Amino acid sequence: MKSLLSEINKSIGKNDDLYKWSQDFGNIQVVLVGLSSLIDFPKTIQLLEGQIQTVRHSSEVIVQQLHKIGKVKSEKKEIIEAIFEGELIIFIDELGLVISIDPVPKTLNRSIESPSSDNNIQGPLSAFNEDLSTNIGLLRKEFSSVELQVSSYTFGNSQKKGLSLLYCKDQVNNKLVENVTKQVESNLDKMLYTIQDVTKMLGLPKYSLISSFNTTESPQEVYSNLVKGRVVLFLDRLPYALILPSTLWDMFAIRNDENYSFVIMIALRLLRVIGAITALVLPGLYVALVAVNPEMLRIELALSVAKTREGVPYPAFVEVILMLVILELIIEASVRLPKSIGPTVTMVGGIVLGQAAVDARLVSNLLIIILAASTIASSTIVGFQNSFTIRIFKYNTLVLASIFGVLGVFTGLFLVCAYIASKTTLGIPYLSVKGEMKSG
Structure with missing residues (x-):
């Protein structure tokens, strides 16, 4: 036993938070070993003494109490693992x-x-932690x-x-659970740090523009998805639930919407749909109507747009990009800066840069309005990952619109829908x- 203790001490003894303490329980002397950074030793020793305080001199009973x-543990490896797991x-x-x-x-x-x-404006305020x-x-x-x-x-x-x-065992598709369980159990040797x-580990596509997971920190949202048959x-150490699989409707609907009246719920979800379409179409439509198909505008509007671009040296596509x-x-x-100064810096920076760019005739006034509306629209979508996906998709529509005009906008939307x-x-x-498994 002393040799095993000395071997463990050699393996991890250089850690300053390794705690070793000799303690008497009745007529048995023991050595307590653990990490002081993970264990509250005074309270733990007090708890142990309280659990075996009725035992006075019987070694057998003390051991039975400890067994309960x-x-x-017998192997050196499992003892070391238990120490680092906080036991x-x-x-x-x-x-x-x-x-x-x-x-x-x-x-x-x-x-x-x-x-x-x-x-959550009107809903439960408990969030997951690590x-x-x-x-x-x-x-x-x-x-x-x-x-x-x-x-x-x-x-x-x-x-x-x-x-x-x-x-939820009565709602979930058994084949989905079997697929996930099979992937999990066949990759237990891999290390998991991040969502990637x-x-x-689950064998999901790595380069997909759409996340396979819907992430949330709301228990109410997780409950809603469990009763819909998802897993x-x-x-550990990730303060989010990963809901599998994600679907298109996750961009527009959350459980918290149902805390409002039915009419308000429908209006909120309709606004998010309009926001997604606006974020996808608006920048490309601006380029198409200004640079490729200006004849589709009424003459008054075309003249007004041309006046806003007077003196701008770049083509509309370069201007938008x-x-x-x-x-x-x-x-x-705004995401990376400290919360105390982030909103101020980004708001002032955006206003100053936008106004300076217009005054310098590098971009038009109309473009600032278009891009501000597009950015705000993309932020109405549920989930940061979903919002980022829409922001990426709009570049596809923008490039095609700069080449084919309005036809390119519809082509871009078709490609997005096909993908x-x-x-x-x-x-x-x-x-x-609801995430039902395909038949067959």
């Missing part, structure tokens, strides 16, 4: 036993807060039913990472309403 609250290891030298128990952990997780990316068990608990509060099934897995060899699969790792993945790139930089800066229609996730079409 812990697990016996307390009890070495009983005179009996040649090693027992691991769940200690009182240090508080290292955020408390339950309001959603930061899924803003702790896997906390996220599952939040969901069970929302979905308190025996139908909710939870399967947990551990990924990686040298470093362990937890992943949980959840589904999960995508690769949900929780990755230049301002779109600047807008994308402003949006990215969306061809998208499937584990055999489920992206255009599916």
